Amino acid sequence: MIKNKLNIVLVEDNKDDVFLIKRQINKIVSEPNIEVTDNLQDFRELLVNFAPDVVLSDYNLPKCTGLDIMETAKEYDSSIELIFITGTINDEELAANTILNGASGYILKKHMNILSEKLNPLLKKVVINMVSRDELRDRIRNNKITVNQIYNYLDKINSDNAEQRDNIQHIKQAITQFNLDNGDIK
Structure with a gap:
């Protein structure tokens, strides 16, 4: 087994x-x-x-x-x-x-x-x-978990005004671009 x-x-x-x-x-x-x-x-x-x-x-x-x-x-x-x-x-x-x-x-x-x-x-x-x-796979999985946690945190932030919403959107785009540049997401 x-x-x-x-x-x-x-x-x-x-x-x-x-x-x-x-x-x-x-x-x-x-x-x-x-x-x-x-x-x-x-x-x-x-x-x-x-x-x-x-x-x-x-x-x-x-x-x-x-x-x-x-x-x-x-x-x-x-x-x-x-x-x-x-x-x-x-x-x-x-x-x-x-x-x-x-x-x-x-x-x-x-x-x-x-x-x-x-x-x-x-x-x-x-x-x-x-x-x-294993080591590389665990690091990638941990990175994905961290990114998902950051997304969840950003979604929970009280975005009362347009400037805050724009800033949150820019942060999410930067994270996505970072992942694309580093080969974590395709």
């Missing part, structure tokens, strides 16, 4: 598959923190606000493809692990192309009953890579 806490984004549109995948993950990860989405816009927000350790994605989604998910993830963090769990990749050439384009692996949904066995070595690899990035 993997003892490390793992932040996992699951990109899946089928509710039954979400349930089954979560159940299989719980068999091999003692502390999974799983967020689910089925679209690119929410996925982008999760990359920024949730900071996943790994992305598990279906290949065929209603409004995008697994390749769109992979490209977006790699734009955000080139080292992020992405594993396809899909029924779509039956073509060996397509499967090879997903690996060549940066996927860490793929598992066919027809193996859902033994998903934990197939997923376990891939998630162990994620943990090994994660350990080397």
Whole structure:
């Protein structure tokens, strides 16, 4: 069993598959923190606000493809692990192309009953890579928490006049620009 806490984004549109995948993950990860989405816009927000350790994605989604998910993830963090769990990749050439384009692996949904066995070595690899990035990841998460706390504080300030409201807005813009310049938010 993997003892490390793992932040996992699951990109899946089928509710039954979400349930089954979560159940299989719980068999091999003692502390999974799983967020689910089925679209690119929410996925982008999760990359920024949730900071996943790994992305598990279906290949065929209603409004995008697994390749769109992979490209977006790699734009955000080139080292992020992405594993396809899909029924779509039956073509060996397509499967090879997903690996060549940066996927860490793929598992066919027809193996859902033994998903934990197939997923376990891939998630162990994620943990090994994660350990080397822990300090940096914690610093980024702490920075994001601090920024959110500052935003909350600014929102609570009693802004009775237009000048105070403008000053608060300028502070928020400066924080956002600082984060963009330092690569914390994309």
